[in-house]
Amino acid sequence: xxxxxxxxxxxxxxxxxxxxxxxxxxxxxxxxxxxxxxxxxxxxxxxxxxxxxxxxxxxxxxxxxxxxxxxxxxxxxxxxxxxxxxxxxxxxxxxxxxxxxxxxxxxxxxxxxxxxxxxxxxxxxxxxxxxxxxxxxxxxxxxxxxxxxxxxxxxxxxxxxxxxxxxxxxxxxxxxxxxxxxxxxxxxxxxxxxxxxxxxxxxxxxxxxxxxxxxxxxxxxxxxxxxxxxxxxxxxxxxxxxxxxxxxxxxxxxxxxxxxxxxxxxxxxxxxxxxxxxxxxxxxxxxxxxxxxxxxxxxxxxxxxxxxxxxxxxxxxxxxxxxxxxxxxxxxxxxxxxxxxxxxxxxxxxxxxxxxxxxxxxxxxxxxxxxxxxxxxxxxxxxxxxxxxxxxxxxxxxxxxxxxxxxxxxxxxxxxxxxxxxxxxxxxxxxxxxxxxxxxxxxxxxxxxxxxxxxxxxxxxxxxxxxxxxxxxxxxxxxxxxxxxxxxxxxxxxxxxxxxxxxxxxx
Numbered sequence: 158x159x160x161x162x163x164x165x166x167x168x169x170x171x172x173x174x175x176x177x178x179x180x181x182x183x184x185x186x187x188x189x190x191x192x193x194x195x196x197x198x199x200x201x202x203x204x205x206x207x208x209x210x211x212x213x214x215x216x217x218x219x220x221x222x223x224x225x226x227x228x229x230x231x232x233x234x235x236x237x238x239x240x241x242x243x244x245x246x247x248x249x250x251x252x253x254x255x256x257x258x259x260x261x262x263x264x265x266x267x268x269x270x271x272x273x274x275x276x277x278x279x280x281x282x283x284x285x286x287x288x289x290x291x292x293x294x295x296x297x298x299x300x301x302x303x304x305x306x307x308x309x310x311x312x313x314x315x316x317x318x319x320x321x322x323x324x325x326x327x328x329x330x331x332x333x334x335x336x337x338x339x340x341x342x343x344x345x346x347x348x349x350x351x352x353x354x355x356x357x358x359x360x361x362x363x364x365x366x367x368x369x370x371x372x373x374x375x376x377x378x379x380x381x382x383x384x385x386x387x388x389x390x391x392x393x394x395x396x397x398x399x400x401x402x403x404x405x406x407x408x409x410x411x412x413x414x415x416x417x418x419x420x421x422x423x424x425x426x427x428x429x430x431x432x433x434x435x436x437x438x439x440x441x442x443x444x445x446x447x448x449x450x451x452x453x454x455x456x457x458x459x460x461x462x463x464x465x466x467x468x469x470x471x472x473x474x475x476x477x478x479x480x481x482x483x484x485x486x487x488x489x490x491x492x493x494x495x496x497x498x499x500x501x502x503x504x505x506x507x508x509x510x511x512x513x514x515x516x517x518x519x520x521x522x523x524x525x526x527x528x529x530x531x532x533x534x535x536x537x538x539x540x541x542x543x544x545x546x547x548x549x550x551x552x553x554x555x556x557x558x559x560x561x562x563x564x565x566x567x568x569x570x571x572x573x574x575x576x577x578x579x580x581x582x583x584x585x586x587x588x589x590x591x592x593x594x595x596x597x598x599x600x601x602x603x604x605x606x607x608x609x610x611x612x613x614x615x616x617x618x619x620x621x622x623x624x625x626x627x628x629x630x631x632x633x634x635x636x637x638x639x640x641x642x643x644x645x646x647x648x649x650x651x652x653x654x655x656x657x658x659x660x661x662x663x664x
Contacts, residue, residue: 186252226261384485493568518625
């Protein structure tokens with residue numbers, strides 16, 4: 158049976174986990190009328206003073222933060238920024254008790270455990286009290302680290318003198334204030350022999366960046382490239398770490414990008430075609446966080462604008478949205494990872510996580526690592542009439558754009574390497590993370606003997622990819638899909654199988 162790690166998405170205490178009726182596993186409370194997310198957005202836009210400071214922005218000491226720890230005077234700190242969350246108490250889906258756990262203290266870890274994906278900066282921007290004050294000793298230590306970075310290039314010895322075709326890699330150190338920004342945390346100290354490095358070379362028609370990760374790499378999904386308005390951003394996902402290159406290129410390229418990976422030696426080459434033939438004197442100007450190694454959980458979430466190219470009905474209320482990555486972006490979402498969608502709704506950013514699927518349950522290609530030329534992302538989304546984001550998505554026209562993040566999530570395929578029997582439980586759209594896992598298990602896991610999916614729904618018409626699941630089970634004897642419908646009324650429930658009789662041993 159597949160053992161999912163405790164830090165899997167959603168977290169155990171996440172608002173997205175559903176508990177049985179009468180239990181509070183979700184820690185979700187019934188909100189009073191007039192206290193929905195849209196109501197909170199209206200309150201935030203009303204012009205009311207939600208901080209209690211009449212527009213002042215202050216530096217908050219640890220001692221001052223600790224004083225504001227009551228229900229009617231509740232401050233908390235998230236990534237160096239302090240918010241007065243008292244006005245938000247009655248609007249919080251998790252209830253007052255959950256917010257009070259972070260009263261008067263730094264609530265960053267608690268926030269990340271429950272719902273890191275929530276765009277708190279947008280939701281609470283009218284509640285922003287100020288920035289956590291940095292103690293003198295901390296500031297001096299930070300300056301010392303920055304000085305060391307300038308001298309030793311973030312832990313590396315100075316590079317050898319450059320040749321005419323191989324300019325040296327170099328780093329612009331972060332400013333002292335950048336470590337206080339809520340969008341990113343400073344990279345951890347790394348042993349110099351374990352830290353990736355990069356170099357570049359050119360021909361008359363191409364410019365190429367080579368990253369030496371110093372470790373073996375998966376076959377795909379570890380490199381994300383974004384070329385937007387002359388700024389190149391390369392992110393290499395290395396387990397729990399993320400290595401980022403970010404430069405404004407010295408000259409124009411034609412927008413097409415290619416990535417070649419030598420997995421065994423941990424070498425990645427990003428190639429671009431020059432807009433005009435000739436020699437570049439330098440690669441470009443390093444930007445903030447260039448040549449930096451971060452913990453994944455600490456790096457800022459990066460978005461790019463993707464275009465809606467099609468929408469296909471799956472059931473009466475669920476659709477597969479096909480999003481096309483912009484020219485200059487190469488990104489593959491590995492199996493088990495999710496992305497975030499962000500959209501501006503009534504002047505506030507609304508962010509939700511979704512796990513991509515393939516265009517069909519079993520695509521015609523047998524290569525489960527590449528997707529559709531790494532240019533399209535497919536999302537199976539149920540539209541809730543009273544939701545905030547999904548009605549907006551449903552009203553998009555073909556050609557409209559959405560902000561899509563880079564892949565995220567702790568799931569690792571190493572969990573499946575020697576699995577012989579894979580058991581999966583899903584309900585409703587909770588099936589979406591299972592779809593690609595089932596396909597990968599049947600096509601790529603040589604050790605697999607049997608995979609069984611138990612799929613719960615309210616009605617038969619709610620079953621996602623019903624015919625595809627039946628067809629897959631009929632074609633591959635290793636796959637068994639049990640499709641169940643659960644009818645709940647008056648505190649009682651009745652279960653029935655759609656495709657298995659009660660006399661079957663599986664029932």
